[in-house]
Amino acid sequence: MSPTLEEVARLAGVSRSTVSRVINDQPNVRPEVRERVWQIAREVGYQPHAAARSLVTSRTHVIGMLIPEAVTTLFSDPFFSLLLRGATDACNSHQYQLMLSLLTANADRQEIYQRILRSGYLDGAIVASASLDDPLISDLLRDRIPFVSVGRHPNKPVHYVDADNVNGARMAVEHLTRLGHRRIATITGPLDMIAGQDRLTGYRQALEARGIPVEEELIVEGDFTEASGTVGMQRLLPASPSAVFVASDMMAIGALKALRQADRQVPQDIALVSFDDIPIASAIEPALTTVRQPIERMGSMAVEVLLSVLEDSSGEEALAQRIVLPTELVIRASCGSALSRS
Amino acid sequence: MSPTLEEVARLAGVSRSTVSRVINDQPNVRPEVRERVWQIAREVGYQPHAAARSLVTSRTHVIGMLIPEAVTTLFSDPFFSLLLRGATDACNSHQYQLMLSLLTANADRQEIYQRILRSGYLDGAIVASASLDDPLISDLLRDRIPFVSVGRHPNKPVHYVDADNVNGARMAVEHLTRLGHRRIATITGPLDMIAGQDRLTGYRQALEARGIPVEEELIVEGDFTEASGTVGMQRLLPASPSAVFVASDMMAIGALKALRQADRQVPQDIALVSFDDIPIASAIEPALTTVRQPIERMGSMAVEVLLSVLEDSSGEEALAQRIVLPTELVIRASCGSALSRS
DNA sequence: TTGTAAGCGTTATCAT
DNA sequence: ATGATAACGCTTACAA
Numbered sequence: 240m241s242p243t244l245e246e247v248a249r250l251a252g253v254s255r256s257t258v259s260r261v262i263n264d265q266p267n268v269r270p271e272v273r274e275r276v277w278q279i280a281r282e283v284g285y286q287p288h289a290a291a292r293s294l295v296t297s298r299t300h301v302i303g304m305l306i307p308e309a310v311t312t313l314f315s316d317p318f319f320s321l322l323l324r325g326a327t328d329a330c331n332s333h334q335y336q337l338m339l340s341l342l343t344a345n346a347d348r349q350e351i352y353q354r355i356l357r358s359g360y361l362d363g364a365i366v367a368s369a370s371l372d373d374p375l376i377s378d379l380l381r382d383r384i385p386f387v388s389v390g391r392h393p394n395k396p397v398h399y400v401d402a403d404n405v406n407g408a409r410m411a412v413e414h415l416t417r418l419g420h421r422r423i424a425t426i427t428g429p430l431d432m433i434a435g436q437d438r439l440t441g442y443r444q445a446l447e448a449r450g451i452p453v454e455e456e457l458i459v460e461g462d463f464t465e466a467s468g469t470v471g472m473q474r475l476l477p478a479s480p481s482a483v484f485v486a487s488d489m490m491a492i493g494a495l496k497a498l499r500q501a502d503r504q505v506p507q508d509i510a511l512v513s514f515d516d517i518p519i520a521s522a523i524e525p526a527l528t529t530v531r532q533p534i535e536r537m538g539s540m541a542v543e544v545l546l547s548v549l550e551d552s553s554g555e556e557a558l559a560q561r562i563v564l565p566t567e568l569v570i571r572a573s574c575g576s577a578l579s580r581s
Numbered sequence: 582m583s584p585t586l587e588e589v590a591r592l593a594g595v596s597r598s599t600v601s602r603v604i605n606d607q608p609n610v611r612p613e614v615r616e617r618v619w620q621i622a623r624e625v626g627y628q629p630h631a632a633a634r635s636l637v638t639s640r641t642h643v644i645g646m647l648i649p650e651a652v653t654t655l656f657s658d659p660f661f662s663l664l665l666r667g668a669t670d671a672c673n674s675h676q677y678q679l680m681l682s683l684l685t686a687n688a689d690r691q692e693i694y695q696r697i698l699r700s701g702y703l704d705g706a707i708v709a710s711a712s713l714d715d716p717l718i719s720d721l722l723r724d725r726i727p728f729v730s731v732g733r734h735p736n737k738p739v740h741y742v743d744a745d746n747v748n749g750a751r752m753a754v755e756h757l758t759r760l761g762h763r764r765i766a767t768i769t770g771p772l773d774m775i776a777g778q779d780r781l782t783g784y785r786q787a788l789e790a791r792g793i794p795v796e797e798e799l800i801v802e803g804d805f806t807e808a809s810g811t812v813g814m815q816r817l818l819p820a821s822p823s824a825v826f827v828a829s830d831m832m833a834i835g836a837l838k839a840l841r842q843a844d845r846q847v848p849q850d851i852a853l854v855s856f857d858d859i860p861i862a863s864a865i866e867p868a869l870t871t872v873r874q875p876i877e878r879m880g881s882m883a884v885e886v887l888l889s890v891l892e893d894s895s896g897e898e899a900l901a902q903r904i905v906l907p908t909e910l911v912i913r914a915s916c917g918s919a920l921s922r923s
Numbered sequence: 924t925t926g927t928a929a930g931c932g933t934t935a936t937c938a939t
Numbered sequence: 940a941t942g943a944t945a946a947c948g949c950t951t952a953c954a955a
Contacts, residue, residue, distance in 0.1 A: 244932065244933065244934095254941065254943075256934085256935085256941070256943080256944095257941060263934085268940070268941085272941090286695055286700050287932085288636075288700060288701050288932050289632075289702045290631075290635045290641065290932080290933090291632075291636050291931070291932030291934090292932075292933055293632045294632045294931090294934090295933050295946075296933085296934070296947090299632065301680070301702075314662055314666050315659050315663055315859075317662070319662060320656055320658075321657055323665075324656050324657065324683065327683045327685075328683070331683070331687075332687075337680065337682075338643070338679065338680050338681070339646075339669055339679050339680070339681045340669070340679075341669045343670060345673075345674075351673065354628075357583060358629060358630060358631040359583075359631050359632055360631045360678065465860065465861070492864045492865065495864075496864055496866075517657075522837075523866075524865075524866060585947095585948055595926085597926090597927095597948090598925070598927080598950085599926075601949070610925085611925090614924085614925090629948085630947085630949070632947085632949090633931090633947070634949055634950075635931095635949095636948080636950095637930075637948085637949055637950045639931080701932095
């Protein structure tokens with residue numbers, strides 16, 4: 240099919256080695272020869288064979304995006320599209336490729352792990368929102384596979400990129416206190432994920448800073464899905480909070496549904512602040528006041544960090560790179576601050 | 582690092598060929614030998630090297646998911662997450678991998694094309710929602726790269742999987758006529774995509790079937806983004822339609838925004854029916870009456886078709902496989918049919 | 924049934 | 940500056 244190095248060499252009247260040097264921009268080739276080789280290579284449409292190349296270099300220029308089983312169900316959350324877009328963009332600009340693996344439940348996790356990660360398919364991997372005790376993390380560490388986690392793992396030597404969830408949540412809840420709310424509930428994310436924990440921590444910090452006691456009946460755990468937002472809000476209603484911090488936009492959408500069913504107006508009867516700022520957050524009614532995290536940038540940063548790790552995997556293990564990007568409160572309608580201003 | 586065939590062979594006291602036969606489940610190996618080899622392979626954690634293997638078989642077991650430049654901007658539409666999930670699921674169950682490529686504008690399209698598609702990275706590709714004249718399609722055909730399109734290409738010899746957009750749209754608009762509407766507008770998808778065209782065709786068919794004249798001032802073109810739904814609805818308002826068929830849920834969400842700004846109630850003042858049935862369609866207020874297309878199944882079918890094409894690429898080109906999956910109208914609140922019933 | 928050996932398309936180490 | 944030549948790890952005739 241496609242011409243090989245050999246053929247280009249023959250046509251150019253030089254050896255394979257020379258062509259290889261030209262193609263890889265290595266020194267020690269006479270400019271005229273270099274030019275002639277390029278000429279021929281272009282003419283015949285030469286394209287290096289990826290497998291042959293990586294067989295000898297043991298580099299594939301492919302990195303994996305691993306979505307742990309625990310979160311495959313919420314893969315349709317726009318969060319992941321945005322993360323993917325950031326990651327692929329970064330890959331594009333470094334001439335790397337992204338391989339996507341959803342470690343779904345029905346698939347044999349072990350089998351996939353072996354096949355993908357130990358067969359030399361990948362130079363490294365990005366792990367999206369793994370829960371804190373996901374065996375995937377330990378496996379990757381054990382097998383010394385270079386990887387970067389999206390979402391921090393405080394007690395393990397892993398490179399990660401994360402948003403500042405604690406401060407984001409704190410800002411959100413402080414905003415509610417500033418609006419005069421004192422009975423503030425929260426629907427948390429899954430508490431086996433650091434994002435869930437950290438946002439809960441931020442919630443607690445904000446209340447404590449204002450001297451508001453944290454009441455357990457005002458805290459219900461969700462799992463980031465819209466459905467869990469609905470259920471969470473239903474469980475919260477008997478405690479009659481005046482405001483709720485919902486740990487993700489999708490859950491907030493679910494919570495809104497529950498509130499409509501219960502005939503409560505947002506923000507008049509109850510105020511809502513959530514987290515993520517995915518595109519629909521501003522499109523729905525009421526528009527969501529929410530904490531923006533730079534999802535696309537987290538995706539591209541994860542790739543950048545991974546590539547830098549791959550670069551200097553020359554020596555021994557360097558310190559884990561830990562990057563926390565700032566979050567920002569975006570005030571819209573669901574918190575009722577516009578209302579209180581008037 | 583990882584042990585090789587050679588090592589397993591040495592430990593088992595047999596030749597590489599024998600180990601290869603065992604690993605690949607080929608005949609002509611004594612059961613006892615087979616057992617011993619497996620034993621050792623497991624012990625040392627043998628995993629075949631993908632590159633080495635594909636160098637000789639010229640098969641990578643990787644297929645590409647190509648998102649054309651034209652649609653990378655709407656990649657955060659849940660449509661693509663669902664498509665990806667369907668595709669990766671199918672890949673998982675066939676031990677294939679999915680490589681994701683967004684052919685973004687800033688990246689050099691030609692360069693990426695060459696690097697990904699002509700370097701042997703991929704066994705084949707899936708192309709998502711390419712516009713009808715996307716050069717990507719012609720390039721793939723020219724280079725004889727096996728691929729399946731999500732979205733039909735009626736006049737080209739391409740394998741495709743699509744939803745029945747014409748009938749879906751027709752059902753949607755017929756439903757509106759049945760509710761008594763006669764002044765029905767539409768916000769179309771991009772008309773250089775077959776999905777945009779087909780849904781417009783369905784709209785026309787439904788009107789003509791009822792003897793309602795098609796008025797050009799009731800047709801505005803969108804591009805499937807939420808923003809274009811808002812703009813489209815704003816342009817439509819002066820023509821005062823009593824109902825609108827919006828060609829995607831995301832655009833419908835945008836349209837709702839415009840209607841709120843204009844103080845029109847849905848469905849009381851104006852009825853809406855859209856297309857896709859992405860998860861949020863049922864979560865927002867009003868819940869969207871929409872045409873459900875089986876997005877995940879389209880993703881998995883695309884993979885299945887591609888794999889079947891890869892199978893019998895033995896002989897010459899067979900006929901293009903063309904699969905159109907049925908669509909279904911899901912009635913919720915935005916069309917006002919519940920209202921008319923009461 | 925098993926082993927030997929050639930070859931897949933590169934890169935990398937030597938000589939020259 | 941250039942060219943032989945030996946890997947890289949596997950599959951696959953072909954021989955035994």
